[in-house]
Amino acid sequence: MDIKLDSIKDQLILAITQYGGKILLAIVVFIVGRFIIGRVMNFLGQRMNSSHIDRDVQPFLKSLVGVALTVMLLISCAGILGVQTTSFVAVLGAAGLAVGLALQGSLANFAGGVLLLLFKPFRVGDLINAQGFTGNVEAIRIFDTVLVTVDNKTVTLPNGPLSTGPITNISTKGDIRVDMVFAAGSQNGVDKIRASIEKVIAACPYANATTHDVLVTKLTENAIFFDVRVWTKATTYWETYYFVHEHISKQFGLDKVAAPIQQYTVNQA
Structure with missing residues (x-):
């Protein structure tokens, strides 16, 4: 019995000697990384406010940046622990590719909505001509834009084609x-x-x-x-x-x- 206890004790000491430093380092890196990510997100929020980026798009941008930084931090911590991150990154990339292909149209509209909200070729209330329709902009949403035509019809335009096609803003000059x-x-x-x-x-x-x-x-x-x-x-x-x-x-x-x-x-x- 004493031999077994001694064997277990030796194995624990060996494990702590081998992995204790790595585990401690990974914990420290994770804590420091989370702190840095928090500071980066605060700075990003301040920059977006000072740049007058639309408040509707700010949560989406901050969420995307936060998720990307957190994934990078977790991969770094896994690498410190000795986990082979190459296969992990490959699986993550394949999963991202599959999701991207499945949601290709929606992602294009999402990206288009972000671009429209960032660069503001038009604002709510502007009279524009785009995609063969002329009307006043009623709403700019993250996936689509809503126009009210001169004959009071509601037209919903996907943001993907809208952001890459020609837009005539009739209201820009007043x-x-x-x-x-x-x-x-x-x-x-x-x-x-x-x-x-x-x-x-x-x-x-x-x-x-x-x-x-x-x-x-x-x-x-x-x-x-x-x-x-x-x-x-x-x-x-x-x-x-x-x-x-x-x-x-x-x-x-x-x-x-x-x-x-x-x-x-x-x-x-």
Whole structure:
């Protein structure tokens, strides 16, 4: 019995001698590593706040960085204990690859959402044109972006294609130009037609009356064509467009601006 106890004691002493230092070192590395990770995460949070990164994306970024650093720390601790980390890393990489392939579309949308929230090509409320749709941005989520079109339809766009495709932000500059074309009979004369158009622009509550163009763009035998360019706020684009069209017709009637004369050629056999 004493021999067995002595044998067990010798084995314990040998194990402690062989692995005690490694275990102690691994524990110290883990504690110090967790402390450093905590400091890094705090610094990262402060940097993101000072860089005005959207608060919606901050938790996702911090979580990703925290998980990556923790995995690296655990692998380091396993290496100190003598565990062969090569196979462990290979298995982890294979599992990550399998998950990545299974969730390829979702990961692309996630990455796209992070990019949109980081670089902010548009904000909530902006009027944009993207992926063939035009509308106001109602929400920017981590996997998709929600637009409300001008005819009040809700469109959900995946962030992956949205972040890699062309985006026209109509609201960025604040003002936008409304381009329209009008025609009247050439018998009216340029000045008379222009004066009627100017009256409508001056009366439009949405237009910037001091910045606009009324330009003759085409002359035919029966008609004079005008390019009318009116500046307005991005949020009142359609209001300006429809107001000018409706009141041009009314103003032409009040000022007796005649429409182009239609001519027909009759061939007699």
